[in-house]
Amino acid sequence: MPRVTLQTIADRVGVSRMTVSNAFSRPDQLSPELRQRILDAAQELGYAGPDPTARALAKGTTGTIGILLTDSLRYAFTDLVAGGFLGAIADELAPTGLAITLLTSAGTGDLIPARDVAMDGALVYSCDPTSPAVSWLHRRRLPLVFVDQAPVDGYACVNVADRDGARAAAQHLIDLGHRRIAYAVVGAHGPFGLLTDAATPVEGYASVQRRLGWDDVLTPAGIHPPVIREPFERVDDVRRDARELLSRPDRPTAVLCFSDVTALGVRQAAADLGLRVPEDLSLVGFDDGPIATQIQPGLTTVRQDVEEKGRSAAALLNAALRLSPGEAPHMVLPATLVVRGSTGPAPAEGARTPV
Incomplete structure (x- = not known):
């Protein structure tokens, strides 16, 4: 089957090759009626349109x-x-x-x-x-x-005002009386797992800013949280290490999480151990994505748009x-704390559900 070109269409319609080219690349140069005649002829002849690579070279852009x-x-x-x-x-x-x-x-x-x-x-x-x-x-x-x-x-x-939002989340837990607070964060490089050193390095702009916001509130209060740190937001990995954290005799009464997905992993670990949210464990996420209202109780989180x-x-x-x-x-977009049912007053020492 012979190759259909712009000239083939031009010969069929009785116009110049440039006019056919304009029908595809500069339609404003033609009357609607003429352009439609050209397009109809192109369709009838089985023309697929100008070569995208050639058009990009001619225009100097790729689209x-x-x-x-x-x-x-x-x-x-x-x-x-x-x-x-x-x-x-x-x-x-x-x-x-x-x-x-x-x-x-x-x-x-x-x-x-x-x-x-x-x-x-x-x-x-x-x-x-x-x-x-x-x-x-x-x-x-x-x-x-x-x-x-x-x-x-x-x-x-x-960017999002991550540090401001994280600071509001940490202050919310302090105002509820929590002092045994942990972090659940995400980072591209190790070490990973349950870490007891609160100075564990964090990378990634959002991660760093959220960690700084939490520290702005907790460090002056003398709180040095243990950290769950994972390379990715994988619920099963967070769940595994959160079970280890929540099984400790000095387990936290609240966890500040890098994201709502991370909070979901901690929530599942709490359920595995028979811990109630928020009576035994308060959780705060970040993002206010669909997960935040799908889990029960609804997740207290920091909303970014x-x-x-x-x-x-x-x-x-x-x-x-x-x-x-x-x-x-x-541009810096706001980050706002949204309080739902996953946070409550810190439990009294003698009233916590045994694991």
């Missing part, structure tokens, strides 16, 4: 933005908070026609996505700033927006794509 994730791409489809964030980006970009490509920070063989995938700009979402992938994006001089990361000079960024974060990040990147380099705004 695609990347979203760089530290974790595997599976995280984008299984984590409800990440899903809400990515969905808001898609909604914000829909009117622009820009496509989205998800990128991992790790390469496979000779392919390094941050170096090799064609894109006009990228959102860097909660990534290790020393990652080679981030370095490649810088070297390509792409417009970038950083999300849930330390601000980078010359680039727009969107992940959809607003996604919309803001996409809008900033879209602006960076259209405008010359200039002011790079640093």
Whole structure:
């Protein structure tokens, strides 16, 4: 079957090749009637449209933005908070026609996505700033927006007031009389498990900020919490180490958790041991995602507006794509404590349910 080209369509309609090209790439240059005649002829001839690679070379743009994730791409489809964030980006970009490509920070063989995938700009979402992938994006001089990361000079960024929200969570427990408080955190590097050293290092911008907020309240009160630390937000791993923590004679009466998912793991461990929430154990999460209202009692948590974060990040990147380099705004969205049934007064020493 002979190959159908722009010239084939031009000959069929009786117009120039440039006119056919304009029907696909510059429709405003043609009358609606003429453009429709060209499109009808193209469909009849089985023309698939201009080659995307050739169009990108001609225009100097790809029509695609990347979203760089530290974790595997599976995280984008299984984590409800990440899903809400990515969905808001898609909604914000829909009117622009820009496509989205998800990128991992790790390469496979000779392919390094941050170096090799064609894109006009990228959102860097909660990534290790020393990652080679981030370095490649810088070297390509792409417009970038950083999300849930330390601000980078010359680039727009969107963060949540993690430290303020965490501080409010810790103060809530102190006001309820709790003094035996533990942390459940997530970190990319070890050590992992149940750790008794409250000075355990934490990495990741959001993790660091939340830990600082908790410490702002607990350290002056002389409280040095044991820590459950996991490499990922895996409920089963948190559940396992939380059982060990909650089986100790000096078990905590409250746990401050990096996320709602982390809190779910601790909640399941408490149920395994016959501990009641909040009578024996108070829990505070972070995110206020769907999990917070699905578990019973409802989870006290710190709310961040992940959809607003996604919309803001996409809008900033879209602006960076259209405008010359200039002011790079640093946005900080609020984080607000939402009190539900998972927190209550600290139990009296003699009234705690035995394990």
